[in-house]
Amino acid sequence: MAYDLEEQEQLASLKAWWAKYGNLTSWVVIAGLAAFSGWNGWNYYQRNQAAQASTLYDEMQTSVGKDNAKVQRAAGDIQSRFGATAYAQMSALVAAKSAFDANDMKAAKAQLQWVIEKGNEEYKAVAKLRLAGVLLDEKAYDEALKVLAGDSSPQFSGAVADRKGDILVAQNKLVEARAAYKAALDATDKKNPGRQLIELKLEAIGGSVPEEKAAA
Structure with a gap:
């Protein structure tokens, strides 16, 4: 069926558009x-x-x-x-x-x-903690602290501070170790079973557990 004039114009416009685009x-x-x-x-x-x-x-x-x-x-x-x-x-x-x-x-x-x-960040944090532990066993204290240096994600900050405390104790830097263990307590949930061990380590080097922490 033949196109009417309007259809022919539309078809011509479509062809022109297609030719261009x-x-x-x-x-x-x-x-x-x-x-x-x-x-x-x-x-x-x-x-x-x-x-x-x-x-x-x-x-x-x-x-x-x-x-x-x-x-x-x-x-x-x-x-x-x-x-x-x-x-x-x-x-x-x-x-x-x-x-x-x-x-x-x-x-x-x-x-x-x-x-x-x-x-990724989580696996990396775990690996840093474990590597620092290996270096601690090897008495490579400065290297171990270097591994733990820098920012850590909130979920690992308590564990990182705790491990730093262990390394500092091995170096006989008790003032710094107490500060690290206190930081570990601050970053560790009160329901975490690991808190008691941190408290024991803090007290063993002459530190005192804050009252609000002790009552947790």
């Missing part, structure tokens, strides 16, 4: 579809990576307490292949504990340092 519009649409497809592909990739890392992590767990060398190899494999997943950070912490138990301090420190450099 059609190619650009096509690219925008294609780019949008590609982005959507890429997003779905990325999500699938992430899920697939996590699933594979989870399998390796579970396999690694079976060697904990039995074969430290195998644990270290498995952790290294997870970190190299699936470093962007939480399993990589978890595997490093497990491998650090395995190495510590096997008296392999070099491997323990390397695993904890990996988490400090690659992990």
Whole structure:
């Protein structure tokens, strides 16, 4: 059926618009579809990576307490292949504990340092506390304090202050240690079972627990 005059004018306008903008519009649409497809592909990739890392992590767990060398190899494999997943950070912490138990301090420190450099804030905080503990055992006091230096997230501030107190006691810096333990008490919830140990340590070095803390 033939177009009437108005339809012909509309068609002519559409053709003119398409001639000017059609190619650009096509690219925008294609780019949008590609982005959507890429997003779905990325999500699938992430899920697939996590699933594979989870399998390796579970396999690694079976060697904990039995074969430290195998644990270290498995952790290294997870970190190299699936470093962007939480399993990589978890595997490093497990491998650090395995190495510590096997008296392999070099491997323990390397695993904890990996988490400090690659992990998210929570895993990083845990790794710093554990590394500082290893360095405390090695009497590397200044290095241990350096690991704990800087700001820490509120949920770990009590544990960080407590660990600093332990290091300062080992250095026989009792005034500073008392201040650290008091800071630990201030940052630790009254219902936390660890408070009593902090109080005992504070009192053992001549400190006094504030009345409001003692009554908690």
